[in-house]
Amino acid sequence: MIFCGAKEEMIEQLSPKTAESAPEPATGNERTDTAQREASAIRQDIWSVPTLRLLSASRNVNLACCTDITHLRAYLATYSARRIKQQAVGSIDSAAGTRILAIVNLINLHRPTSAFSAQGLNRTLSGAVEAAYDTRSKLLIVECTEPTISLAEDGMLAQGDEPSNDPPPPISVWDEEVSILNVTTKSFGAGERGWVGRTVKLRTIAARWCTFSLLAEK
Template sequence: MEPTRKIYCCDWVTEFLQYILDTTTEPVSLIICSTRDSFLVNLALTIQSQPKHTPNIQELLKDTIGLLANSTRVRLIFCPTLEHLRAYIGVLRPTNDDNVQHGTAAGQNQRPPLVAILNCLALHLPTSEFSAQGLSRTLAAAVEVTSQKGMDLVLCECRDAASSADPMRGEALWYAQVPLLNSAVRTGGDNAAGGGLTVPVKSIAQRWFECSGTSRSETDTTII
């Protein structure tokens, strides 16, 4: 079965983790674009914000972390900087166990191993590479490596539970307008950067990815 590449849209990290756990049976490399501590804090705050009728917060947190930690098919990778992310993508490959399971699954017409990247855009946001040039470099590298290795690829941007009103986190980032070139190479004024032209992040990603289930309109854009 041919590998797929898609963008999954949801608000909260708990939703994305549940999607990974509930809808996949293949081996998963879950790349989280933050430190481990930041991820755990965000996860805990997200669970605390759930409706009051949900089960005990500690139990929810324990269950989610436990499912990830004890899963034989989910591998957690933390990439706190863009350099870490690109370096890991460069050496990304299925483990021996992934290959064995995929070989068995292929005979059953199941999916290839999955690479899931959480908050890739947010990792670019504070850098000089939140641009068409910088984002294309990262996304193209991920697409090339996963295609060569026969792995599915899914991206997701989730809101920050510590700052839930932040307009520059979560799905909004797919609609952000970014310059064509990295800020580090935009010298000589706007003319050197392509006359100040910008492009929506989503249109960059759509060169390679299928977008699913958006809750925003195409005209609902955020300007960078």
């Protein structure tokens, strides 16, 4: 599994939001209050387990954190060579199960850079597909980025539309649009937009290499 970011960012994203929120107030019901305390203790016990250390010591799971695009592309370019070397020294054989190459937050890693475009993302995705193909791995690309605000909230209302007090629906990260070519200008923040030429949705870019799957909610 390749996490696009620092290890600290991974831990922050994995931590449940409930652990960061304020404790729930007492309800006066002894049974309910006891259940809340037990649930809080269970959450603390779960995150006291050294998960990352266990993953790094596992023979079946390799965890890597790539903090920038250059690091990620270099890792993917040499991925097949490392797998061949590991098999030569007696690592677990792929026949024991399906090998998986999972990349987490690939889109988010490109976001603050000039490669946040169809050109830049296609280059990285092609490297990921090649690494998976060479090692006969199943490629999984997972994005944990929060949905962004809608264009209506960003002041981009269509002509004739009236502002609404209702909260605008969030936009999936895959429905965001990026320029075709790499952008050499400074990225625009919230409320600041500039002309970057023709754009395309991230979903269209990823669909050239991958198939989208909807995970069932539990």
